[in-house]
Amino acid sequence: MGKNGENITFAGGRLDRAQHLRASADALAQQPDARTMLLWRGKPLVEGAQAPRLCWLPTDHAFVGHATGAPVFLGLIDGAPRFAHDVSNWEGPTDGEAPAGFLDRSAQTHPDLPQGSHFTDLRNAITALSGDDAGDAATAKAILGWHETHRFCARCGAPSQSAAGGWQRNCPACSASHFPRTDPVVIMLVVHGNDVLLGRSPHWPEKMYSLLAGFVEPGESLESAVRREVAEETAITCNAVRYLACQPWPFPSSLMLGCYAEAAGRDITIDPNELAAAFWVSRERLALALAGQDDEIMPARKGAIAHTLLQAWAQGALDDLTQD
Structure with missing residues (x-):
């Protein structure tokens, strides 16, 4: 596919992953220009109906209180820190209900979130989001999904801990380090x-x-x-x-x-x-x-x-x- 392959959905994104800053993620999250992407059960928060876009919130936004686990430092966009929080702890309006159909077309809202924003299945928004937004959302969804399924050490079974801005998990029991896999x-x-x-x-x-x-x-x-x-x-x-x-x-x-x-x-x-x-x-x-x-x-x-x-x-x- 040559150069056209770079235009495939999820292959884009604006993020400078800034690996050298991952050890400083906690301090970066306190910067006034730091923003975070919220994901509820794998569904990113977007705003807008006809042309949805990712909804980036301040890292101290009240809804971040629903987060489970430490945030992931995604990198920088135009020099400003960008994070992702898993807010699956929020008991959404569809709890106990399986999405109808092959795709989850449901949307979840909350009065504490910006007006017009909602959580949506990334598959449902695959062609509506811009290439950059789709790529950034895919990064956040994949890395948070890895944390959800790798909370315990694969070597000894003890609970592991997020490290390196969310791009590593360390085991305090046996000192093993684990990294995201594709x-x-x-x-x-x-x-x-x-x-x-x-x-x-x-x-x-x-x-x-x-x-x-x-x-x-x-x-x-x-x-x-x-x-x-x-x-x-x-x-x-x-x-x-x-x-x-x-x-x-x-x-x-x-x-x-x-x-x-x-x-x-x-x-x-x-x-x-x-x-x-x-x-x-x-x-x-x-x-x-x-x-x-x-x-x-x-x-x-x-x-x-x-x-x-x-x-x-x-x-x-x-x-x-x-x-x-």
């Missing part, structure tokens, strides 16, 4: 002639189709992971494999590695534990589906790297990149 996931544009391979996960809504994807296993190259995942899910063998672009995906902490693969054949045998369906789609039909003109195919949503890759292939933008 899980690599291959997502494959598998092509045979003029057709692309689409699949549907069993838990997705009817008619929703996307590219095949799977986690890279220990000791595995990207190319090997692509060939293994495609073979496991559809029994299709892949020949040439090429890397195209990547996307940080904070649900919870993956890096989606977009790849192009040439299928050696067309016969599909799905693994029902992985896929509900899979089939070949022509470039022309894919273009219609992306335009919302196919009654049987609802392609990957805008903002996801799968949509970006499918659209680029349908428009012929990858033809030069995928030829020897």
Whole structure:
């Protein structure tokens, strides 16, 4: 994808991560220009309806009192410190209620928060936020999600403590240090002639189709992971494999590695534990589906790297990149 890969959702952001200042995070939080991003159960606080944007609040705002754990020092924006607080301790209005539908379209508000602000699922705002806001929110969501699931030492099981401005957890019992991890996931544009391979996960809504994807296993190259995942899910063998672009995906902490693969054949045998369906789609039909003109195919949503890759292939933008 070349330079265009940097325009993929969540790949941007305004943050200067300022690693050299992480040890001074406590002092930076006291600066008058310090601001924080609030996240409630993974949902960032935004303001505005038609064109939402991240809502940055002073670090001493009253709602910060709902925070669980220490804040994360995200870095600097225009020289001013930026933090993230997890305010999941607040008992929101939807407590005990599971969000309806495939996406959480609910919004939570509170009178102590700025007028017009609300907590929203980042998936729901994926195309509404600016590229910079989406990237900054993804960083905050991923790092706070890591703290939520790594509160205990993986070596001895004792409670660990946040350190280095939230970019490290130390164990006071055995002195082990732990750092955030990103899980690599291959997502494959598998092509045979003029057709692309689409699949549907069993838990997705009817008619929703996307590219095949799977986690890279220990000791595995990207190319090997692509060939293994495609073979496991559809029994299709892949020949040439090429890397195209990547996307940080904070649900919870993956890096989606977009790849192009040439299928050696067309016969599909799905693994029902992985896929509900899979089939070949022509470039022309894919273009219609992306335009919302196919009654049987609802392609990957805008903002996801799968949509970006499918659209680029349908428009012929990858033809030069995928030829020897």
